[in-house]
Amino acid sequence: MSEVRKPRDPVTGHIKALAKGFKYLIEPNRMTLDYPAETMKLPPNYRGFFTVDDVKCIGCSMCEMVCPPEAITMVPRIVGSGGKTLPAESAPQDQKAAKRTKRPVVNWGKCIFCYFCVDVCPVDAFRPTGVHDVAFYTDREYRPTYEEYLNPPEDPYKSSKKVVSKADKKRGVSYEPAP
Amino acid sequence: MSEKVYNLEEAATLSPSGEKYIVLQIGPSHPGSGHMRLVVWLDGDIIVKVDPDIGFVHRTSEWLSERREWIKAVPIVERIMLPDTIHANLSYVLAVEKLLGIEPPPRAQYLRSLAAEINRITSHLYGIGIFGIFLGSSTVYMWAFGDREPFLDLMEMLTGARITYSYIIPGGVRWDMPNGFKERAETVLQYMERRLKDYEDIWVKNPVVQARTINVGVMKREDAISLGVVGPNLRASGVYYDTRKHKPYAAYKDLDFEVPVMKNGDAYDRLLIRVEEIKQSIRMIRQILKDIPEGKIIADNIYNQLNPVMKKVYEEKRRVMFPAYMIHLRPPPGEATSMVEAGRGEIFFYIKSTGDKYPYRFRWVTPSFRNLPFFTHVAVGHRLADLPAIYGSIDYFPPEADR
């Protein structure tokens, strides 16, 4: 390893360093994205916001049990027509007729997007949306109600140019328009 | 180096209010790569004593993990070593697997090594970038942080996240290599090889860097051993020890790689060793991509517990879902340890199970904590202006030391 350590003589050393800097000044190796004029279309397996399929979910609470930061709360629901659920308060007077169940709601302020809940669901009821760049303006928005949770945050930059990243031998990362 | 070299015994007797010396507080607001404070006693501008005051970013990872189900510790340990999450995840899972008696299949072992080596490159680039900004070179800081990007993209492709992967679970890994991964990885490796030559010209062989780091912060071989420093910092002092070679885990048994060792133990060697390790990691990633065996990515006894829906997902998307067993892991009573060579050095894990649903004892020692003697033992006698070179060269990451 002694050859890698050998000090370079100062004149060549400085010239080489300056030459390299100059080369990149003329021909920059820029991989910055012009955000938010251009935004990324995230890969299909990206762990972003997700919602639950109201009909598929069986209310087993496994997702609540596995969530490391305890971000999931189960809300009481009753099964309505076509498997869709209704708020528990709307249960008919005859309490026995209502088929009670539960559905998960994620507190976005606590969720760390580990996707343990998505993976533990026995019926694969969670649906990733591929949306990631969302800002919440109030504390209340972090804690959606179940109805709000069924429509998770939308991509705020829908109108911007969508790109996908691609490995590039010369620049490391380059972007091309999303298909 | 100054004329008068202060010895450690003398330094230990100094009082914080010592009249003769100036006491300088560096930090605690983020003096480098995280919150910590260095209390430095100075005689003129010669460092007489350094007292690293750590614990500002203590995150109670052990306490939290002892009060949660076993699987929930995976994201917790990751948050301690953010530039290097795979290794924290891997070391914990290796210890749990020992207790459970599960052996992951070969393909999962290779995928673990693949993720670990990609992560090692990003971790070293992080270290090199921080070292750059410490010595006043914002160029290399921008370059190194930018060059992490292609590797983070690779990890994103593999795991769906950029930093906190939660990729490794007891019994295997969660996702298989997607289509097009190999080609993309090869392109990225070629890019990095070319960039390493650029780094050499502008940073590693730059006379300014050489002047500021050669013979600065020398950790002698014997001292490195007796003080118990780990990882690249240990190898820079001439000790041939790497957990990947000496106690192989994951797929390292089958991989052909060298462990770079330097002999001077100064800040420059610690920089060079990181560059050399990036080269070795590139070499290993190539081998893994070439030799990775086909097969399952999760151990059979976990696969067999998947329900038909989960098995279908596994066949179609090569994504491992968790059987209910994963939430209710109850390793049989006993103790297990594991050791993993992370980017900054060796992680040591000790866990004890009483057969309960939570770990009874959860203890881990992280590499940055073991590299603390550099501040107390190596900086003494140098000028204050050398302190950033010493701090930067050891790639110290406060949250990792504080756990």
Ligand code: SF4
């Ligand atoms: S992604 Fe992780 S943190 Fe978020 S709700 Fe699911 S289990 Fe909880």
Ligand code: SF4
């Ligand atoms: S694990 Fe799946 S089925 Fe069970 S409650 Fe959660 S979303 Fe519903």
